[in-house]
Amino acid sequence: MTLDEIAKMIRSCDKCPLSKERTQAVPGDGNPKSRVVFIGEAPGFWEDKEGIPFVGRGGKLLTKKLESIGILRKDVFITNIAKCRPPDNRRPTKEEVALCTPYLNAQLETLAPEIIVPLGATSGEFIFKKYGLTWTGMLKENGVEKRINTIFGEVKIIPVIHPAAVLRNPHRTDMFVDALKKLI
Ligand code: SF4
Numbered sequence: 001m002t003l004d005e006i007a008k009m010i011r012s013c014d015k016c017p018l019s020k021e022r023t024q025a026v027p028g029d030g031n032p033k034s035r036v037v038f039i040g041e042a043p044g045f046w047e048d049k050e051g052i053p054f055v056g057r058g059g060k061l062l063t064k065k066l067e068s069i070g071i072l073r074k075d076v077f078i079t080n081i082a083k084c085r086p087p088d089n090r091r092p093t094k095e096e097v098a099l100c101t102p103y104l105n106a107q108l109e110t111l112a113p114e115i116i117v118p119l120g121a122t123s124g125e126f127i128f129k130k131y132g133l134t135w136t137g138m139l140k141e142n143g144v145e146k147r148i149n150t151i152f153g154e155v156k157i158i159p160v161i162h163p164a165a166v167l168r169n170p171h172r173t174d175m176f177v178d179a180l181k182k183l184i
Contacts, residue, residue, distance in 0.1 A: 120162030143179030
Protein backbone atom coordinates (compact mmCIF):
# COMPACT_ATOMS: atom_id res chain seq x y z
CA MET A 1 0.00 0.00 0.00
CA THR A 2 1.23 3.54 -0.71
CA LEU A 3 1.16 6.38 1.83
CA ASP A 4 -1.47 8.13 -0.28
CA GLU A 5 -3.70 5.05 -0.22
CA ILE A 6 -3.34 4.82 3.57
CA ALA A 7 -4.07 8.56 3.93
CA LYS A 8 -7.21 8.19 1.83
CA MET A 9 -8.46 5.40 4.12
CA ILE A 10 -7.71 7.52 7.20
CA ARG A 11 -9.55 10.57 5.83
CA SER A 12 -12.73 8.58 5.33
CA CYS A 13 -12.40 6.48 8.51
CA ASP A 14 -15.26 6.38 11.00
CA LYS A 15 -14.10 3.39 13.04
CA CYS A 16 -13.98 5.22 16.37
CA PRO A 17 -15.93 8.03 18.08
CA LEU A 18 -13.20 10.59 17.30
CA SER A 19 -14.54 10.70 13.74
CA LYS A 20 -17.67 12.47 14.98
CA GLU A 21 -15.91 15.49 16.48
CA ARG A 22 -13.03 16.04 14.11
CA THR A 23 -12.88 18.74 11.44
CA GLN A 24 -10.73 16.38 9.44
CA ALA A 25 -8.40 13.45 10.01
CA VAL A 26 -4.64 14.09 10.02
CA PRO A 27 -2.88 11.16 8.34
CA GLY A 28 0.71 12.43 8.36
CA ASP A 29 3.02 14.69 6.42
CA GLY A 30 6.50 14.72 4.96
CA ASN A 31 8.95 12.90 2.78
CA PRO A 32 7.82 9.37 1.87
CA LYS A 33 11.49 8.41 1.48
CA SER A 34 12.54 9.79 4.85
CA ARG A 35 14.83 7.66 7.02
CA VAL A 36 13.26 9.27 10.11
CA VAL A 37 9.63 9.08 11.28
CA PHE A 38 8.36 11.22 14.14
CA ILE A 39 5.29 9.93 15.98
CA GLY A 40 3.24 12.13 18.32
CA GLU A 41 0.11 11.33 20.32
CA ALA A 42 -2.80 12.86 18.38
CA PRO A 43 -3.69 16.02 16.43
CA GLY A 44 -4.47 19.17 18.39
CA PHE A 45 -6.59 22.23 17.58
CA TRP A 46 -4.54 23.59 14.65
CA GLU A 47 -3.73 20.16 13.25
CA ASP A 48 -7.46 19.38 13.16
CA LYS A 49 -8.09 22.67 11.32
CA GLU A 50 -5.26 22.30 8.81
CA GLY A 51 -5.10 18.51 8.36
CA ILE A 52 -1.31 18.54 8.95
CA PRO A 53 0.47 17.24 12.07
CA PHE A 54 2.56 19.48 14.33
CA VAL A 55 1.58 22.88 12.92
CA GLY A 56 0.72 24.55 16.25
CA ARG A 57 3.21 26.23 18.60
CA GLY A 58 4.81 22.91 19.54
CA GLY A 59 5.16 21.95 15.90
CA LYS A 60 6.74 25.30 15.06
CA LEU A 61 9.26 24.81 17.86
CA LEU A 62 10.06 21.32 16.56
CA THR A 63 10.53 22.68 13.02
CA LYS A 64 12.78 25.52 14.26
CA LYS A 65 14.98 23.26 16.41
CA LEU A 66 15.29 20.68 13.62
CA GLU A 67 16.42 23.44 11.27
CA SER A 68 18.97 24.60 13.87
CA ILE A 69 20.68 21.20 13.57
CA GLY A 70 20.41 21.02 9.78
CA ILE A 71 17.27 18.88 9.38
CA LEU A 72 14.48 20.29 7.24
CA ARG A 73 10.93 19.40 8.16
CA LYS A 74 10.16 18.52 4.53
CA ASP A 75 12.85 15.84 4.67
CA VAL A 76 11.28 13.85 7.52
CA PHE A 77 7.88 12.23 7.99
CA ILE A 78 5.62 13.19 10.91
CA THR A 79 2.46 11.49 12.09
CA ASN A 80 0.56 10.55 15.26
CA ILE A 81 -0.67 7.42 17.00
CA ALA A 82 -4.31 8.57 16.69
CA LYS A 83 -5.18 10.34 13.45
CA CYS A 84 -8.15 12.40 14.69
CA ARG A 85 -8.24 15.08 17.40
CA PRO A 86 -9.63 13.96 20.78
CA PRO A 87 -12.05 16.55 22.26
CA ASP A 88 -10.29 19.12 24.48
CA ASN A 89 -6.97 17.50 23.54
CA ARG A 90 -7.53 14.64 25.97
CA ARG A 91 -5.47 11.50 25.54
CA PRO A 92 -6.91 9.04 23.04
CA THR A 93 -8.46 6.07 24.86
CA LYS A 94 -7.03 2.57 24.65
CA GLU A 95 -9.94 1.57 22.42
CA GLU A 96 -9.37 4.51 20.06
CA VAL A 97 -5.65 3.73 19.89
CA ALA A 98 -6.35 0.04 19.22
CA LEU A 99 -8.72 0.93 16.38
CA CYS A 100 -6.40 3.53 14.86
CA THR A 101 -2.95 1.97 15.06
CA PRO A 102 -3.37 -0.40 12.12
CA TYR A 103 -2.94 2.81 10.06
CA LEU A 104 0.30 3.68 11.85
CA ASN A 105 1.54 0.12 11.38
CA ALA A 106 0.75 0.32 7.67
CA GLN A 107 2.56 3.67 7.41
CA LEU A 108 5.65 2.29 9.15
CA GLU A 109 5.73 -0.79 6.91
CA THR A 110 5.50 1.45 3.84
CA LEU A 111 8.05 4.00 5.04
CA ALA A 112 10.44 1.36 6.47
CA PRO A 113 12.33 4.03 8.44
CA GLU A 114 15.81 3.64 9.93
CA ILE A 115 14.86 5.77 12.95
CA ILE A 116 11.55 6.09 14.80
CA VAL A 117 11.21 9.12 17.09
CA PRO A 118 8.35 8.92 19.56
CA LEU A 119 7.52 12.48 20.64
CA GLY A 120 6.41 12.59 24.26
CA ALA A 121 5.55 10.01 26.88
CA THR A 122 2.29 8.69 25.43
CA SER A 123 3.92 7.92 22.11
CA GLY A 124 7.09 6.64 23.79
CA GLU A 125 5.17 4.22 25.99
CA PHE A 126 3.12 3.02 23.06
CA ILE A 127 6.10 2.46 20.75
CA PHE A 128 8.15 0.77 23.48
CA LYS A 129 5.29 -1.62 24.29
CA LYS A 130 4.73 -2.34 20.60
CA TYR A 131 8.35 -3.45 20.23
CA GLY A 132 8.65 -5.26 23.58
CA LEU A 133 10.75 -2.60 25.33
CA THR A 134 10.37 -1.38 28.90
CA TRP A 135 9.49 2.31 29.26
CA THR A 136 11.16 3.99 32.23
CA GLY A 137 9.78 7.52 31.83
CA MET A 138 10.22 10.43 29.41
CA LEU A 139 12.99 12.23 31.24
CA LYS A 140 15.05 9.03 31.49
CA GLU A 141 14.40 7.87 27.94
CA ASN A 142 14.88 11.27 26.25
CA GLY A 143 17.56 10.90 23.57
CA VAL A 144 18.47 7.34 24.61
CA GLU A 145 18.78 5.09 21.57
CA LYS A 146 17.36 1.55 21.45
CA ARG A 147 17.78 -0.89 18.54
CA ILE A 148 15.06 -3.30 17.53
CA ASN A 149 14.43 -5.75 14.72
CA THR A 150 11.27 -5.23 12.71
CA ILE A 151 9.78 -6.81 9.62
CA PHE A 152 11.42 -3.95 7.67
CA GLY A 153 14.87 -4.38 9.23
CA GLU A 154 16.85 -3.01 12.17
CA VAL A 155 15.46 0.27 13.48
CA LYS A 156 16.72 2.77 16.05
CA ILE A 157 14.15 4.17 18.45
CA ILE A 158 15.09 7.55 19.90
CA PRO A 159 12.40 9.07 22.15
CA VAL A 160 12.33 12.86 22.34
CA ILE A 161 10.47 15.02 24.84
CA HIS A 162 7.30 16.52 23.32
CA PRO A 163 7.79 20.10 22.05
CA ALA A 164 4.62 21.19 23.84
CA ALA A 165 6.24 20.04 27.10
CA VAL A 166 9.29 22.14 26.21
CA LEU A 167 7.04 25.19 25.69
CA ARG A 168 5.63 24.63 29.18
CA ASN A 169 9.11 24.01 30.61
CA PRO A 170 11.59 26.18 28.68
CA HIS A 171 14.45 24.96 30.90
CA ARG A 172 14.12 21.64 29.03
CA THR A 173 15.02 23.23 25.66
CA ASP A 174 18.63 22.03 25.79
CA MET A 175 17.67 18.44 26.53
CA PHE A 176 15.14 18.61 23.67
CA VAL A 177 17.78 19.82 21.21
CA ASP A 178 20.40 17.38 22.51
CA ALA A 179 17.97 14.49 21.90
CA LEU A 180 17.23 15.76 18.37
CA LYS A 181 20.99 15.85 17.68
CA LYS A 182 21.04 12.05 18.07
CA LEU A 183 19.31 11.94 14.67
CA ILE A 184 22.31 13.37 12.80
S1 SF4 B 1 -8.88 8.26 15.21
FE1 SF4 B 1 -8.24 6.67 13.77
S2 SF4 B 1 -9.73 4.99 14.06
FE2 SF4 B 1 -10.63 6.86 14.96
S3 SF4 B 1 -11.86 7.74 13.29
FE3 SF4 B 1 -9.84 8.72 13.23
S4 SF4 B 1 -8.68 7.53 11.73
FE4 SF4 B 1 -10.45 6.28 12.34
